Amino acid sequence: MVREAITSSTRRKFIKSAGVAGTVALAGCAGNGDNGGDSGSGSGNGDNSDGGSSGNTRSESYEITFWELFSGGEGPIMESIVNKFNEEQPLDTDAEVTINRQRTPWNEYYNKLFTALSGGEAPDMAIMHAAYLRAWDGGIDPIGTYADTASIKGDYTASHWDLVTVDGNVNALPMDMHPLGVYYNKDLFEQAGLDPESPPTNWEEFQQAGNAVVENTDAHAFTQSPYNDGFGSYRVWSSWVKQQGGSLYDDEWNPTFDSEAGQNVAQLFSDMTGDMGWSKPTSEANWGNNAFQNGTCAMAMNGTWYVAALANVDGLNWGFFEPTVGPNKQQDKVWADGHSIVLPKKQGRSDAKSEIAAEVAHWMTTQNPSWGAEAGHLPAANSIYESDAFQNSPYYDKTLNKYVEMAEDGDYFYHPKVPNGDPNAQNWYTWLVDIWAQNSEPQAAIDSGIQTVSNGISE
Amino acid sequence: MGITERIMGGENATNSKTVMGLRKETIEGVLWSLPYLAVFTVFLIWPALKGLYMSFHTYPNKFDLTETEWVGLQNYVELFRDPVFYNAMEGTLLFVAISVPALVILGLIMALGVNRDVAGKRTLRAIYFSPYVLTVAVVTLVWGQVYSQSYGLINYYLGFFIDNPPGWLTSPDLVMAALAFMTVWWLVGFNFVIFLAARQSIPERLYEAARLDGATGWRAFKDITLPQMRNSVVFVVMVQFILQFQVFAQPYVMTQGGPKDTSDTLVYYLYRSAFSQQQFGYGAAMGYVLVAILIIIAIVNFKVIGDSND
Known part of the structure; x- marks a missing residue:
């Protein structure tokens, strides 16, 4: 397996030399492949903030309620960011501003946030996946209402700015991007007779590696999602469908994945737990996570956030490679979504407080390298790419530089910003787990998936 | 003097068997039940009626539940x-x-x-x-x-x-x-x-x-x-x-x-x-x-x- 090696020093030199302009050029990941409505560039986005329309009527102290959903390795990092803010008071204002953080587990988060929004009890500030920014635009105040987006746009990479732009409106401030990658066990690769320092770069090498693990070790070769969940399976399946040139939705948001590419990858899922024997055919929750962390599964596909979990696993000698290894590949495409910070609509919140909340969101998204360096995400702010904290991250050589490379190459496509429904709902994608577990034939499962997603998107 | 007696007007009321056609026991029972009935009404009856109303409507703006559209049995x-x-x-x-x-x-x-x-x-x-x-x-x-x-x-x-x-x-x-x-x-x-x-x-x-x-x-x-x-x-x-x-x-x-x-x-x-x-x-x-x-x-x-x- 030969791979064009891009060393960490090369990567660092690139970022140092390219500086802001270079990282802005990460815009390669336009990510509009499926959702025609996402073609807005983010420029001319209808800013209407004057930044001082409230007449500076700020009171002496503000408590900004902030809802977020981070757990596992990310939770403590977000907590430390909030604590830092509350201690250092970094905003350029005389008022005392404190963030009151409330964490809700991910699987409860959006239902709770939705209920709060529709009930008029929303927080001042909330984390939101970019995929929700279209369906929820009626419940959030576009950030430009309270921040001068024209002047802060340059603080963010163009790709991140594009991620939070819906139909030309900037609905949020971007926090990060968290695309997909392949994590592999170097020790198992070695046992299988593979070079652990030369992971696969294409389908042939990927197939060879998986087969070698099955033949030469007692381990399983691959898990499509550590959590064995629908959404995790979709990230992989959609990436490989796109790599074959397939589409996921048309311009009217009708699902189009019952295509040759969709069928091929669905069949591949079935084969991986069937004839290929790469994995156990099971829908058991967290099966892949347990197997990968216990050293009984060689490869796992998951997002940037996985590094924070793997860091706590003693004795796991893991590496990372880009997931552009699907069969019949026509193009390099990799699923991505990102966290953003929104200002939910809230009756009774003064303009002054909203402006403060926007400033807090700007500070959180631009002044905290730890979100990339420790949580493993691709930071939204240009300045963070140049920071020592980011480049000295323990994950820089392992994952971050490769994620940056995929961004530069324009590999990412975004999780669809559907107009209705819950694009992260597990039940939209459990048909993929049914294929994986050999509970459904691929075509029958696709038909069921089309039905579920169509119903979910239609009001 | 008990609560019922105070409400019903003291000694005279206590001695009478009915007030406005209602037996004393009935009135006392209702009074004792009132706190529960209030909670029952607020947290069960009202939501149940509201739910019935909602089942005949759709909500064009999901973030503003005051906007409703009558759809009958749809x-x-x-x-x-x-x-x-x-x-x-x-x-x-x-x-x-x-x-x-x-x-x-x-x-x-x-x-x-x-x-x-x-x-x-x-x-x-x-x-x-x-x-x-x-x-x-x-x-x-x-x-x-x-x-x-x-x-x-x-x-x-x-x-x-x-x-x-x-x-x-x-x-x-x-x-x-x-x-x-x-x-x-x-x-x-x-x-x-x-x-x-x-x-x-x-x-x-x-x-x-x-x-x-x-x-x-x-x-x-x-x-x-x-x-x-x-x-x-x-x-x-x-x-x-x-x-x-x-x-x-x-x-x-x-x-x-x-x-x-x-x-x-x-x-x-x-x-x-x-x-x-x-x-x-x-x-x-x-x-x-x-x-x-x-x-x-x-x-x-x-x-x-x-x-x-x-």
């Missing part, structure tokens, strides 16, 4: 054309069919067993009832581990006897039975306590008389125990039907309706419709269909096992 019509609803109904009925008989029969057997003069009776009572005090979150998390195909307690021991122990929560054929079994373990203690109290209230002289007439064992159970416990049985059966028809947390936490949608249930689908798909009207309609089903079941229950020949 939500109900769509519901009865929705294959997911029928699948969820099927799952619910299967769960009820497994769990309710087991909860009733097992509770009865346990109560009759403990009622006998067995050693360690008090300990058994405590053991049988103890799972009931756990919250559903605890129960589902613990049993999620117990049922785990790869790391679970059950399959660990089964592994000594068979090669590939089944995936209790991952097999479409087993999942509902597994959820029902767990539910029986969790809730049967409540039925046990009700049945035990009912059994202990049956006068022993009835059994003595029966013995004199030569009726023991099954005959005594059929002709004395069961008829004497009828009210308790009706109560438990009704309560269990109502509770188990509303099964939600078990599939929500443990299976998300899978595998292959075989553990989907009505209330879980209702929850997804209202809070994940943000279709409040549709969810409310589903809630009212569930209410209608429960009313029918209640009527049938009373007809079949209710008081009919006393």
Whole structure:
């Protein structure tokens, strides 16, 4: 397996030399492949903030309620960011501003946030996946209402700015991007007779590696999602469908994945737990996570956030490679979504407080390298790419530089910003787990998936 | 002077049997009930009426529930054309069919067993009832581990006897039975306590008389125990039907309706419709269909096992 090696020093030199302009050029990941409505560039986005329309009527102290959903390795990092803010008071204002953080587990988060929004009890500030920014635009105040987006746009990479732009409106401030990658066990690769320092770069090498693990070790070769969940399976399946040139939705948001590419990858899922024997055919929750962390599964596909979990696993000698290894590949495409910070609509919140909340969101998204360096995400702010904290991250050589490379190459496509429904709902994608577990034939499962997603998107 | 007397005007009122045509006892009863009635109205009657209203409407702006659009029976019509609803109904009925008989029969057997003069009776009572005090979150998390195909307690021991122990929560054929079994373990203690109290209230002289007439064992159970416990049985059966028809947390936490949608249930689908798909009207309609089903079941229950020949 030969791979064009891009060393960490090369990567660092690139970022140092390219500086802001270079990282802005990460815009390669336009990510509009499926959702025609996402073609807005983010420029001319209808800013209407004057930044001082409230007449500076700020009171002496503000408590900004902030809802977020981070757990596992990310939770403590977000907590430390909030604590830092509350201690250092970094905003350029005389008022005392404190963030009151409330964490809700991910699987409860959006239902709770939705209920709060529709009930008029929303927080001042909330984390939101970019995929929700279209369906929820009626419940959030576009950030430009309270921040001068024209002047802060340059603080963010163009790709991140594009991620939070819906139909030309900037609905949020971007926090990060968290695309997909392949994590592999170097020790198992070695046992299988593979070079652990030369992971696969294409389908042939990927197939060879998986087969070698099955033949030469007692381990399983691959898990499509550590959590064995629908959404995790979709990230992989959609990436490989796109790599074959397939589409996921048309311009009217009708699902189009019952295509040759969709069928091929669905069949591949079935084969991986069937004839290929790469994995156990099971829908058991967290099966892949347990197997990968216990050293009984060689490869796992998951997002940037996985590094924070793997860091706590003693004795796991893991590496990372880009997931552009699907069969019949026509193009390099990799699923991505990102966290953003929104200002939910809230009756009774003064303009002054909203402006403060926007400033807090700007500070959180631009002044905290730890979100990339420790949580493993691709930071939204240009300045963070140049920071020592980011480049000295323990994950820089392992994952971050490769994620940056995929961004530069324009590999990412975004999780669809559907107009209705819950694009992260597990039940939209459990048909993929049914294929994986050999509970459904691929075509029958696709038909069921089309039905579920169509119903979910239609009001 | 008591509260009723003060309200009704002192000594004179106390001595009179009626005030404005109402008996003193009636007025006193209403007054004592008022706090509960207030809570009942605010948290049950009002939401129920609001839910009925919602089931005839849609919400064009999901973030502003004051905007409504009258759609008549459209939500109900769509519901009865929705294959997911029928699948969820099927799952619910299967769960009820497994769990309710087991909860009733097992509770009865346990109560009759403990009622006998067995050693360690008090300990058994405590053991049988103890799972009931756990919250559903605890129960589902613990049993999620117990049922785990790869790391679970059950399959660990089964592994000594068979090669590939089944995936209790991952097999479409087993999942509902597994959820029902767990539910029986969790809730049967409540039925046990009700049945035990009912059994202990049956006068022993009835059994003595029966013995004199030569009726023991099954005959005594059929002709004395069961008829004497009828009210308790009706109560438990009704309560269990109502509770188990509303099964939600078990599939929500443990299976998300899978595998292959075989553990989907009505209330879980209702929850997804209202809070994940943000279709409040549709969810409310589903809630009212569930209410209608429960009313029918209640009527049938009373007809079949209710008081009919006393």
